[in-house]
Amino acid sequence: MSIDRTRAMWPQIATVIVERIRNGTYPPGSKIPSVVQVANEFGVVNSTAQRAMEAVRKEGLTRSEAGMGTYVLRPDEQPPAT
Structure with a gap:
């Protein structure tokens, strides 16, 4: 995915991160x-x-640990797809 600098960046970055997951x-647990x-x-x-990372977290794909980083949730930790 290419980034369109004429549009808001954070949703595009969030999309790239979700695609990578x-x-x-970025495999589960990584x-x-x-x-x-x-x-x-x-x-x-x-x-x-x-803001992009927060959007990914709100989708239920990652979790953050203070001082440790952000990790991809395993499929059984993620909310059901809608």
Whole structure:
């Protein structure tokens, strides 16, 4: 997926992260890149990356552990698909 810089960035970044989770780039139980790493990868400020990561968490695909990072939930930990 290419990023369209004429549109809001955070939803596009969230979509990329979700795609990476679904295609196994970030497998269940794995630690995903930090907010700073995501911001650097996409050339955005940390708050934009944080908003994208929060959107992914709200979809029920990840969990964050303070001081440890963000991890992909196993399928049995995720809410049912709607």
